[in-house]
Amino acid sequence: MDRIPILRMGHFLLVTIQIDLYDRLATNLESDLVQMVNKTGARGVLIDISALSIVDSFMGRILGNIGSMSKIMDAETVVVGMQPAVAITLIELGLELKGVHTALNVERGMQLLKERIGSDDEDESEADEDSFE
């Protein structure tokens, strides 16, 4: 497998990472996603990492890059499904996923994106960062 498939759902792009990524696969994903955001004019990117058993600084940087790059193209990124052990390890490692939102699962991630994009469409007010149902 050379590429991680990116699914398009309306205004959103959906990526499910099912295997531990080789570095090249991860960097490919980064560039592919940014291309897709540009091509489709997507407003949100949802990345499901529930199958990832580890996130090291390299993978963390890829996720952060995707978030920051999407942001300057006016799309929000939400990372969903992080395993508890991964979260604990990232904190200990001192790695914060800057530039991305997080949600428990795909469903809540979608909700979060809808709320954020929705509020953007109505008025440009900076609503609170956190989003709950």
Place this chain on the structure above:
Amino acid sequence: MMKMNQKLMKIVLNKDSMRIEKEQDVVPFRNRVKENAVKIGMGVVNQTKLITAASELVRNMLKYAGGGLVLIEAITEGRDSGIRLTFQDKGPGIKDISLAMKDGFSSGKSLGIGLPGTRRLVNEFDIKSIFGEGTTVSIIKWKNG
């Protein structure tokens, strides 16, 4: 009496090694570490910490030395058991180890959390480097540590 006063020794139960030459070796290497950690019954969180630390160190090795050799050992000490990983490379070595161990320092283009972040993930961390000859990093993660 002589038994009581004996210092606890680290005993190697199982030895495994892997040569790292290219970026594609990282994922199989992590899997190998995981297998060994699972074998001694390490919990998921400690496994994840160990594998993440291993991943960071193996990346460093590839980046700065173009690869090297990693020893994977299952060890015991008293009532503890754990995994010891030793990363040996023949790269340029580190000029100032205490500087490299400082939070936020990096000579490469990574996030600069490399060594100090990695040290926080494991129980024991030892680094030896001779400038111009190579670096050896050894880490231990105890099963219940």
Place this chain on the structure above:
Amino acid sequence: MKSDIIKGLQKKKNQILEDWITIQVADAGLREDLMSNDELREQSSELLDALLKAINDKNIINIESPDFEQVHEILAGLSISRARQGFSPRETGIFVYSLKEALLKNLDIDQTEDVKTTVETIFKINRLLDNLSVVTFETYIKGREEVILRQTDEITEISTPVIRVWEGILALPIIGTLDSARTQVVMENLLQEIVESGSTIAILDISGVPAVDSLVAQHLIKTVAATRLMGAECIISGIRPEIAQTVVHLGIDLSNIVTKATLANALKYAFALLKLDVRKIQNKVSQ
């Protein structure tokens, strides 16, 4: 003639064993509930064999001699297992003390020898057995310490219950000191439960934590950060006035964390986040 004494003891091994067991069985403290007589006999015989095999007239005065390594090993093994099984120090001690009695009783004392030599021999046997007692107690205490360590682990496990207080809201009352091992367990349990229940809010109640220093605060901050990485919010409640004071005096920055004085306040805040409204039912019957 000294070796005669030891040879004599070796020859009388069976008699010593019988005497030893008789003394042990006669003791009121014998724990027949914890160990059968057969087991006792087996253990006694094993130790006596090793001791009589190891002992000679040279090493009897050198208690540190490596010849006794096997004896020490057997004794240490017995003492540790007794500590784990719940024998008292007295019950464990009797085992060795009564051996001394049995040995002395079976000492072949040559009537023609002078008193001085006899006393010397008795002294030597005493010293040897006393040393064995020390080994017993050292290992016994080590065994108890292991029991304590295991119990500490268990307490840590038990004392961090995660409670589902409402759909989407978890509460975790922390009681006792929060050290790094404990934080690890708290974090793991909390995050696991967040995933399993799909809760988006977690309340950490620290009213049962005696003191918050910068280390404890660090642990709390880490827990909150990990919760947020998973995509849930974490509120800390139960901040007593003393805790607020120390936190500020120590210069700990908790400004990124939602803190509430009581669990009730935290719950109210959580309801607001979930856009839930809790109201008293209006009584329609007017008086």
